Amino acid sequence: MFIAISLMVVGIVVGRLLRKGIRISLSPVIMLVISLLLFVLGLELGFNENLVSQFTKLGVSAIVIALLSVLGSCIAAWFFYRMTVERRKGNA
């Protein structure tokens, strides 16, 4: 993982240095690589019969994590709004 994140930082520096040189958008290339890796994730799941039988269980835990993360974010954003925007309004 440290290699992966270091490569991202190297990429940022390279992108910054070559920003005038890179005329094409990298997004389609990135999308292709991502699709390839998600194809592999699908393969690995498919090879593992134990996991396939647990598909619903994986889905339920995903829904629980997603919904509570969203709710937590919304509450935090509400506090942030009250501390910044509403306080400014109050002072004005």
Next chain:
Amino acid sequence: MRDILIILGSFAAGLLLALFGVIPDTLDISQISKYVLYLLMFLVGVNLGKDEQTLKLIRKQPLSTLFLPLATMAGTFAGAAVAYGVIQFLWKLSVTPDISLLDTLSVSAGFGYYSLSSILINEVRGAELGTIALAANIIRELVTVAFAPLMVKWFKNFAPISSGGATTADTTLPIIQRYSGNQYVPLSVLHGAVMDFSVPVYLTLFFSLM
């Protein structure tokens, strides 16, 4: 939306080809995919680095707006901690698998960046958690798009931005512009860029604690 279909299509294609035995389970893909992953991380970095408009936008923002990503992170992790308790309860009823607190936090640290987070989590924690991460983070993006108006009504204008997590510089930006307001577009882009960068950082941190 188109991206989600491409991603889900690739994932489903791999799943089906493996299930029906079209591709035999003899190939050691994990070695190859590790180097493809390194290539991906480099490309994502280059894309971030060459994006001058975002950099200009970020420089113009007041310092206090940098705290919104911090609020998003805190809210997400607090929510994920509660989710861990719920999952442990559901696990006793055998409705969910047994997932550790750090694994739950890792899934939530995708912040809606479903492609990168599921790939990284799959690489280190395996296909089970990788699949949960893919589903959870796609759901996060879809819920943000679907409930943005209600979020603004109940939790004020920053709520869709926090909820959108790492997607607020691109896929959920139009919906945020519509419901939070035009004046929050730069904040949304800044938020998305900071959150994007934080995904691999948090994942590396959580993996190192395991």
